Amino acid sequence: xxxxxxxxxxxxxxxxxxxxxxxxxxxxxxxxxxxxxxxxxxxxxxxxxxxxxxxxxxxxxxxxxxxxxxxxxxxxxxxxxxxxxxxxxxxxxxxxxxxxxxxxxxxxxxxxxxxxxxxxxxx
Amino acid sequence: xxxxxxxxxxxxxxxxxxxxxxxxxxxxxxxxxxxxxxxxxxxxxxxxxxxxxxxxxxxxxxxxxxxxxxxxxxxxxxxxxxxxxxxxxxxxxxxxxxxxxxxxxxxxxxxxxxxxxxxxxxxxxxxxxxxxxxxxxxxxxxxxxxxxxxxxxxxxxxxxxxxxxxxxxxxxxxxxxxxxxxxxxxxxxxxxxxxxxxxxxxxxxxxxxxxxxxxxxxxxxxxxxxxxxxxxxxxxxxxxxxxxxxxxxxxxxxxxxxx
Numbered sequence: 001x002x003x004x005x006x007x008x009x010x011x012x013x014x015x016x017x018x019x020x021x022x023x024x025x026x027x028x029x030x031x032x033x034x035x036x037x038x039x040x041x042x043x044x045x046x047x048x049x050x051x052x053x054x055x056x057x058x059x060x061x062x063x064x065x066x067x068x069x070x071x072x073x074x075x076x077x078x079x080x081x082x083x084x085x086x087x088x089x090x091x092x093x094x095x096x097x098x099x100x101x102x103x104x105x106x107x108x109x110x111x112x113x114x115x116x117x118x119x120x121x122x123x
Numbered sequence: 124x125x126x127x128x129x130x131x132x133x134x135x136x137x138x139x140x141x142x143x144x145x146x147x148x149x150x151x152x153x154x155x156x157x158x159x160x161x162x163x164x165x166x167x168x169x170x171x172x173x174x175x176x177x178x179x180x181x182x183x184x185x186x187x188x189x190x191x192x193x194x195x196x197x198x199x200x201x202x203x204x205x206x207x208x209x210x211x212x213x214x215x216x217x218x219x220x221x222x223x224x225x226x227x228x229x230x231x232x233x234x235x236x237x238x239x240x241x242x243x244x245x246x247x248x249x250x251x252x253x254x255x256x257x258x259x260x261x262x263x264x265x266x267x268x269x270x271x272x273x274x275x276x277x278x279x280x281x282x283x284x285x286x287x288x289x290x291x292x293x294x295x296x297x298x299x300x301x302x303x304x305x306x307x308x309x310x311x312x313x314x315x316x317x318x319x320x321x322x323x324x325x326x327x328x329x330x331x332x333x334x335x336x337x338x339x340x341x342x343x344x345x346x347x348x349x350x351x352x353x354x355x356x357x358x359x360x361x362x363x364x365x366x367x368x369x370x371x372x373x374x375x376x377x378x379x380x381x382x
Contacts, residue, residue, distance in 0.1 A: 034294065037311045048312030052305050083305070085294045093295055095349045100293040 001088060001104065003073065009066030012075060013110035014088070024117025027110055034085070034105070035114070040119065053084065060121040068115045072106070076114070087111060143284075147302050147317060149372055155316040155381055158307075163328070167380035173377025175257060175326040178250075178333045182258025185251055191242025197255075198360065200239060206263050212260035213268045213375050216364045218275040225279050225364050228256050228336065230355060253333045257324045259376035262380035266323070268375060271368025283365025286358060292349030299363075313382070319370040320363070322379020336363055 003010050011020070028035045029046055040049035063071065070077065075084040086105040090097035096102075106114070142148060151345060166202035170176050186197045186204055201207045216225040219234070226234065232255050233244040245252035271280050287298045301310070309315070329360040330338075337359050341351040352359045 008168040031311070050311055051309045052315075083296060083300050085296070094289065096291075096293050097345065097348045097350045100348045105292070105293055117159060119329075 001026070001108070002089070003088075004012065005070060008070065009064060010069040010080075011066040012100050013112055014069070014073075017108070017112070019112030019114070019116035021113070021116040021120050024113035024115070027114050028117060033110070033114070038083070056121055058121060058123045059118040061123055062116075065115050065119045068118050069111065072111050072114060124371060127194065129202040133216075142257075145299060146369070147303060152319055152370065152373055153306075153317055153319045154257070154319055154373055154376065154379075155157040156321070156376065156379065158314045158316045159382055163380055163382055167322075168222050172197045173326070173378060173380055175324075175333055176381060178254045178257045178324070178326075179261045179378060180256035181250070182256070182261075182276040185255050186258055188189040191236060191240030193239060195240050197235070203243070204259065208259050208262035210263050212377065213266045214270050216270065216276075216294045216360055218273050224357065225276055225360055227241070227337075227355075227360055229337075230257060232256060248335060248338060253324050253335065256335070257333060257378050260324065260375065264377060267368055267372050268370045269372070271364055276364060279361045280365050280368050282358075283361035283363070283368075286362045287365055287369075290348035291342075292344065294347040296347045318366065319373055320370045322376035322381070323372060324377065325381055327381050329382065 001014075002013065003014055017115065027033050028039075028041070029039065029043060035056075036043070036046060036049055038050040038053040039056050040051060041059075059068065071084075073088040074086040075082050076086055085105055088104045088108070088111060090104045091103055127235065146331060151155040166174075169282075170204075186201075189196045189199075198204070198310050212228055215228045215233070218224070219226045219231075219233070228254055229247065232252065236244055245255070271276050290297045290300070298318065305361050306315050306317045320336060323339075326333050327339075335354075337354050340362060341354075344351040
């Protein structure tokens with residue numbers, strides 16, 4: 001799962017092609033991706049949102065696609081104490097459940113879809 | 124000089140028992156009860172509406188019932204649980220000399236069954252074990268928790284604290300990440316509690332039944348996508364012991380009701 005960090009981001013798509021923002025929105029709202037457990041956002045149809053992490057409503061103003069990509073891939077790079085999981089990591093973890101061992105939380109294509117969606121969130 | 128040395132020793136004792144960074148000070152410790160809504164509180168408060176009390180009643184019947192090839196009931200040795208069991212659950216897990224390690228109340232009940240009743244152990248999370256455990260723990264209702272005071276338990280409390288602070292699973296989160304650093308915030312809309320063990324075994328509306336602390340711990344571990352420890356594993360017992368020592372001073376509520 002190689003990727004190249006430039007500055008504070010990953011400028012190139014992990015899959016080599018751009019993500020799909022509509023699929024990304026559905027992924028952010030799916031509990032299995034875990035985003036919505038901690039974050040809230042402009043999702044009036046979703047009642048149960050978290051408040052452990054910043055609201056996503058202006059994520060596209062705050063970060064470029066390159067910055068969003070690295071924050072999803074490995075947020076602990078910016079703050080080792082962060083509670084945000086590293087979504088594209090499959091090693092250096094403790095007692096990972098049998099069904100999840102050796103796999104990152106999100107596949108490269110899912111990260112690209114979510115990055116594409118978050119980049120559209122502008123005030 | 125002697126006097127000064129005594130002061131220095133006392134100061135050291137105070138410092139060494141001081142809270143580690145991030146730990147919740149005694150005055151700020153709150154039962155899960157304080158995080159829930161008025162309907163769930165009312166359900167717990169009224170014994171006629173608290174579904175956990177049905178298990179307590181079943182446990183009372185089991186307490187009186189002869190069992191095993193020794194044909195003895197709990198009551199034959201322990202007598203009236205209202206006096207003999209009062210405060211006991213508030214001190215568990217407790218050090219067991221024959222095992223050389225701490226045992227939970229569930230394990231104590233099964234050790235008693237094996238040793239004194241010559242009966243088969245009750246499976247973890249079975250109705251009868253939960254009922255007996257609830258009945259015994261109910262005798263400590265309103266008794267402040269003091270578990271972990273026994274000096275022999277110290278290394279096990281430390282081990283439990285290490286587990287509590289250890290990140291694990293695919294989501295790479297520790298118990299402390301939520302229950303110490305982020306209580307009162309909302310995870311998918313539901314308030315995060317401090318994880319103070321005041322009411323186990325307890326009736327969880329989500330489960331629609333009474334359940335043990337180990338069931339709860341295992342579901343948290345599964346939630347962070349870690350490999351959950353088996354029921355009765357020494358790691359789970361150490362974690363329970365640390366959590367009970369961390370709830371020191373809070374009154375027991377068994378059987379609590381939680382969402």
